[in-house]
Amino acid sequence: MRCRAVFRVSQSRNRAPLLLQPQASRLYSQLQSKHERSTFGIAFDIDGVVLRGRVPIGGSPQALRRLYGESGALKVPFIFLTNGGGIPESRRAIELSDLLGVYILPSQVVQGHSSFKTLLKRYENELTIATGKGEPDLVMSEYGFKKVLSLDEYASYFENIDPVSQYKMWTTKWESSKCSCPKNLVPSFNITSDRVKAAFVVSDPVDWGRDIQVLCDILSSGGLPGDENGQQPPLYFAADDLEYQAAFPSERLGMGAFRIALESVFNRIHCNALDCVIFGKPNPFVFKNAEAILRQLRSSCDDNYINNGNNGSHPFKTLYMIGDNPLVDIKGAKQAGHPWFSILTRTGVFRGKDNHAEFPADLVVDTVEEAVDYILKKESAC
Known part of the structure; x- marks a missing residue:
């Protein structure tokens, strides 16, 4: 009888999420100008949403600029939540800043392997x-x-x-x-x-x-x-994406495909099934941690909020996950539950005319620019 792999997914529902970016508060406050506290935050996937390879797509530079004030100060707390990686978050932030034309902090970059901390x-x-x-x-x-x-x-x-x-x-x-x-x-x-x-x-x-x-x-x-x-x-x-959208027109095999190959070989030559732990989206831990980082970014610009004794209340009415992969981005946001709202773009893995059948998003749009436009109109933050 052929062995089957066992997967243990790290759960954190019963404990406070770990803040992977402790420097976020200090750095964000340096950029933040005085403005009304945001009641929402945004998490952007990268590949297939804001970039294809190293080329911006879907009007992403224009969309991201709308999240900053005229002085360059950040108005809306947002992060990049990606299963990609291979370089430190600090270098990825520099790369994203150059490609997208906005200043990105290292604390705004959460990669698949960030959870290894x-x-x-x-x-x-x-x-x-x-x-x-x-x-x-x-x-x-x-x-x-x-x-x-x-x-x-x-x-x-x-x-x-x-x-x-x-x-x-x-x-x-x-x-x-x-x-x-x-x-x-x-x-x-x-x-x-x-x-x-x-x-x-x-x-x-x-x-x-x-x-x-x-x-x-x-x-x-x-x-x-x-x-x-x-x-x-x-x-x-770090993640388990079967496919992802890169520069090539059709999807490329991802880390999940490598996991399947390794598992298949190992289970054929070893009496015990392969045992592994998988992080990355759609793991609930990732979304809990993203929420914690966005909360830290937001609360840092409002001393009254930090000291008013209401830290137990939820600081966000809505957190938006903008992604292109229903099995990763949308599934993860739906599993995370309130206050997550999922938006699916058609610029990456998903190209369907209608919503995804198994993991339908709360909203389907053509581009990330359209997603940001919807969010800002809905939140009256244009």
Whole structure:
């Protein structure tokens, strides 16, 4: 009988959400001018909503500018809530600012792997592996993980672990610079004898074949490739999108597709089913955390609100989730419940004429500009 994978989704309904961006209050107050407190907030997906590849779409620059005052001060608290990633939030904020023509704070960027910060206390000083496009090890290092290696670097310490590496016509950044790496950057721990205590899929992997092989080695051996079978180390995925909208006209396979491939192989060669924890939208934790960040952004500009003793009341009448993927953005907002209101655009994964059948949004629009126009008219904030 074939084993089935077990997925544990982190729940936080019975506890206060973790504020992943503690600096948000101070930075936001520096930009905020005096104005009437906003009763709503907005969370924008990125790929397929405001950008396609690196090109703004759907009138996104114009739409975002309407959320700022003439002086450049932010009028409406908003964040980017994306399952994408691979680079630190600070660098993503700079990139978004350049592409969209508005100033974006790092605290306004919540990526799929941002939730990995919640695991720092558990793995801060443990050997961990991070894989995905971009710089997954840098992302984890900036979160505070002290013994994290990219899968690229980790695999380079095991001779012949990737049996087809000689046929690959590309080299990784680590491989091309490994020989000139300063001695003080060489890990102070023994990579070939220490067990990996956790593996993180930070963003979409680049070399699926190599990553599946090495992850199977790590996960089936108790954290040490080549060793006897052992208890599987924890495996964490930043998100589980099967598809997403990139620069190519049709959808591209995402992290969820890689998870399915890894699961299928692992379950065929190992007696126990793959066990993993999945973060990212539509996980309820993500929306609870987004709400907390938006609340912090909003309350920072109103001292009376902070000190009036009414912090138990909900500060927002409505929180808008604008996304292009019904199975991720809309499903997540609907599961989160009040005060979330879901808006589905037709510029990304969803292209339907009518609403999505399984996860219908509260509103379907053609573009993000149309979504923002609807919100501002509804909230009388034009």
